[in-house]
Amino acid sequence: MIRVITIIILTIPYNSGLPNKCDFISNCQESPEWQGRLFCDSNFNRRGKLFMLKCNWSPYPSSSTIQYKLHQTWWVNTTQTCKDFGANETFRHIAWYEMRADAVNTFWVSVLNSNHTCVKTKSFSVVPNVNCKAPFLQHAVQSSSLLRFQLDRIGQLRYRNTATDQWHTINVTTSLSTHIELPASAVPMSFTVQQRCLHQACFHCKWTEEKRVPRELIGAPDIIVTSEKLSPGKQRATIEWKYTMHDHVDEYIVTIQKLPRSCIESDIIIRAQSTQLYINLSIAFFNVSVIGYNEAGNSSSASAVLHPLTAPELPGNLFATYGNGSISLTWTPLFDNDFCVISWGTSYAEMKYEIPNERLQNYSIQGPFEKLKRYTLMIHLLDADTCMDSTHETTFGIAYIYVEEGVPRTGPLNLTVKNVTKTSAVIEWAEIPEEDCPGFLLSYRIYCIDTSRNTIYEVTVNSSSQRSYRLEGLTKGQKYEVKVSGMTVKGEGQRSAPCMFRTLTHDEGEFQVILLSACVGLMIAAVIVVSVCAYTLHRTRKLYFPEIPNPKHSQLCQIVEEPGAKVRLFHLIQPHEEEANYVNSNLEVILELTDTSLLSEDRMTNKDSKYLDQCTPMAHVPPKQDYSSMKSMLNLLRRLPHTVYHDK
Numbered sequence: 001m002i003r004v005i006t007i008i009i010l011t012i013p014y015n016s017g018l019p020n021k022c023d024f025i026s027n028c029q030e031s032p033e034w035q036g037r038l039f040c041d042s043n044f045n046r047r048g049k050l051f052m053l054k055c056n057w058s059p060y061p062s063s064s065t066i067q068y069k070l071h072q073t074w075w076v077n078t079t080q081t082c083k084d085f086g087a088n089e090t091f092r093h094i095a096w097y098e099m100r101a102d103a104v105n106t107f108w109v110s111v112l113n114s115n116h117t118c119v120k121t122k123s124f125s126v127v128p129n130v131n132c133k134a135p136f137l138q139h140a141v142q143s144s145s146l147l148r149f150q151l152d153r154i155g156q157l158r159y160r161n162t163a164t165d166q167w168h169t170i171n172v173t174t175s176l177s178t179h180i181e182l183p184a185s186a187v188p189m190s191f192t193v194q195q196r197c198l199h200q201a202c203f204h205c206k207w208t209e210e211k212r213v214p215r216e217l218i219g220a221p222d223i224i225v226t227s228e229k230l231s232p233g234k235q236r237a238t239i240e241w242k243y244t245m246h247d248h249v250d251e252y253i254v255t256i257q258k259l260p261r262s263c264i265e266s267d268i269i270i271r272a273q274s275t276q277l278y279i280n281l282s283i284a285f286f287n288v289s290v291i292g293y294n295e296a297g298n299s300s301s302a303s304a305v306l307h308p309l310t311a312p313e314l315p316g317n318l319f320a321t322y323g324n325g326s327i328s329l330t331w332t333p334l335f336d337n338d339f340c341v342i343s344w345g346t347s348y349a350e351m352k353y354e355i356p357n358e359r360l361q362n363y364s365i366q367g368p369f370e371k372l373k374r375y376t377l378m379i380h381l382l383d384a385d386t387c388m389d390s391t392h393e394t395t396f397g398i399a400y401i402y403v404e405e406g407v408p409r410t411g412p413l414n415l416t417v418k419n420v421t422k423t424s425a426v427i428e429w430a431e432i433p434e435e436d437c438p439g440f441l442l443s444y445r446i447y448c449i450d451t452s453r454n455t456i457y458e459v460t461v462n463s464s465s466q467r468s469y470r471l472e473g474l475t476k477g478q479k480y481e482v483k484v485s486g487m488t489v490k491g492e493g494q495r496s497a498p499c500m501f502r503t504l505t506h507d508e509g510e511f512q513v514i515l516l517s518a519c520v521g522l523m524i525a526a527v528i529v530v531s532v533c534a535y536t537l538h539r540t541r542k543l544y545f546p547e548i549p550n551p552k553h554s555q556l557c558q559i560v561e562e563p564g565a566k567v568r569l570f571h572l573i574q575p576h577e578e579e580a581n582y583v584n585s586n587l588e589v590i591l592e593l594t595d596t597s598l599l600s601e602d603r604m605t606n607k608d609s610k611y612l613d614q615c616t617p618m619a620h621v622p623p624k625q626d627y628s629s630m631k632s633m634l635n636l637l638r639r640l641p642h643t644v645y646h647d648k
């Protein structure tokens, strides 16, 4: 592969100090309209050596029949060599062997114009031996506060903040690597870099293509691995990660290794641009690691271990028993596979495995085994090829066993009390950490101590998966202390740190009920007072100002002599037949009004009834019906003056 560099000619006079004998027409002048029209491409081979110069020039403008001359000259010591080539075309390729490798070769084109005057272009010079290829940028990186560059040869380098046009140029001469300290404010910016050759014998150095400086990837992604059940023996894993420098990452590499690494080749390697992926896996321990890459390098690796699901769905049942220093595995149903991997261990980091070379019905694992540690045993079925790809493995069965159990060394964590009432409280707790529980947890035991009376309530929760309990029958306003312990087959473990709480003296809502009852009571009292006052006023008025005697009123006078005003008032609300006899034509209107008010009150009463029902056992609120009639009565009484008015 040959790298090609196009060079637009710039005339850099190479002054040998001697007259140029090759200018055979001494007065050949550079023409203003033509002088800059020679272009030469330098073609370098892989080692940066010039192997061909491809020169072309624009036609001379003011002439039709033209014979161009390409001149070439070089000096060795004080001897000048001249060559020229006539050309009808406007290009010529000069091969490396046509040039003097260790000297400055200078080229220009001349022509005789219509006035037979010689005009020429500016000249182009090159030393074929000198590598004038732009240096290669081996390394460019923006780390937190530094720009670091490394060239493969000396050269010139310039960089700018991508958002601006202002370049900063550096000559890379003695040391090929350069560090540029960035001002603190520039750190979040991105930078662009270019480089070109820098050699006194290179007359034409051109900036390379602009390149964005990649950012150094610092830190590691945050990885979260979760999984859910798929078909029996399989799970669908979700691998998600976050990385603060995500915008600078070209690609992530996700590696998934089954633990133990029974088949080295079975590592799954996935390249990803996004930050999430799903994969179907067998049910086992998997080490998932993620690394971010870009041109500047890679981030640190983040890894997480995917644990087998707690209640996986599996095609087979695996049973483990311990005896005589070995763990015996049996299973149902028997499988037909030729290959399986049996793995076991106390943690993902210490799993061992065996691949038996015969079809099995049972398997015995020889110790030594550690006591008080939970062993996880798994069988993965393989067929001859799938060792290459663990995604195709199926987990046949999983079993757990303790060679010898112990009691929990700590109590359950994070004991909390919730929903405290006068007589009950709900306690909740978290699991006992697995490393502190050297046995299968069978139940929890709850101790609740009444601190003043020193009485203890003990409850056993007969399930290791239940982690909350409602304590009932507590005394109100009493301080209690709760502790919880875990039980294994070996007995009870340490109790948890205590949790204190005090039962309520009044239940929530009780105050509201009391308040409401009080309000209702007051209202009723007010109603009664108002009724009595209104009635008395009415009576008094009639007593002292009986200007117009009306037989209708005679009934009222009689009634007043009856013991309870209340009875009379009820009469008013519920007009009876006989009452109707006393009313005049206006009464119809009054009754109508009364009915409407009663209806609206009924609606209100219904709405309030739920409170009243609650209230009933608590406070001595009159029964609902009484209340409603009282309210209706109040309403009626409000209208009473009107009645009087109409009567008049």
Ligand SMILES: *[C@@H]1O[C@H](CO)[C@@H](O)[C@H](O)[C@H]1NC(C)=O
Binding pocket: 169, 170, 171, 198
């Ligand atoms: C780099 O080298 C060139 C050519 O030798 C010179 O003209 C220029 O001043 C130098 N620049 C710096 C920043 O040293």
Ligand SMILES: *[C@@H]1O[C@H](CO)[C@@H](O)[C@H](O)[C@H]1NC(C)=O
Binding pocket: 230, 231, 236, 278, 279, 280
């Ligand atoms: C994973 O399993 C599901 C359900 O069987 C299937 O739809 C999906 O294509 C599988 N994905 C891969 C990557 O095999």
Ligand SMILES: *[C@@H]1O[C@H](CO)[C@@H](O)[C@H](O)[C@H]1NC(C)=O
Binding pocket: 287, 288, 289, 301, 303, 305, 348, 349
């Ligand atoms: C998981 O993989 C990462 C990266 O390869 C490695 O550093 C780590 O030690 C592995 N963890 C285990 C438990 O093998």
Ligand SMILES: *[C@@H]1O[C@H](CO)[C@@H](O)[C@H](O)[C@H]1NC(C)=O
Binding pocket: 323, 324
């Ligand atoms: C354990 O070994 C003893 C003798 O070494 C033997 O008698 C006994 O049956 C064995 N028990 C089991 C469960 O294999």
Ligand SMILES: *[C@@H]1O[C@H](CO)[C@@H](O)[C@H](O)[C@H]1NC(C)=O
Binding pocket: 330, 360, 361, 362, 363
């Ligand atoms: C284990 O399998 C073998 C055949 O592979 C059988 O002879 C033996 O009885 C089995 N042992 C148990 C304990 O099932």
Ligand SMILES: *[C@@H]1O[C@H](CO)[C@@H](O)[C@H](O)[C@H]1NC(C)=O
Binding pocket: 413, 414, 430, 431
């Ligand atoms: C216990 O509570 C702490 C703090 O709230 C929490 O970080 C921790 O995960 C909890 N432990 C368990 C096992 O829930």
Ligand SMILES: *[C@@H]1O[C@H](CO)[C@@H](O)[C@H](O)[C@H]1NC(C)=O
Binding pocket: 418, 419, 426, 468
């Ligand atoms: C506690 O009370 C809240 C709200 O009253 C209720 O939603 C929750 O179910 C209760 N919790 C328990 C464990 O009883």
Ligand SMILES: *[C@@H]1O[C@H](CO)[C@@H](O)[C@H](O)[C@H]1NC(C)=O
Binding pocket: 459, 460, 461, 462
């Ligand atoms: C748990 O089981 C024991 C014994 O079988 C029993 O006395 C106790 O009441 C049970 N506890 C609960 C909460 O059911």
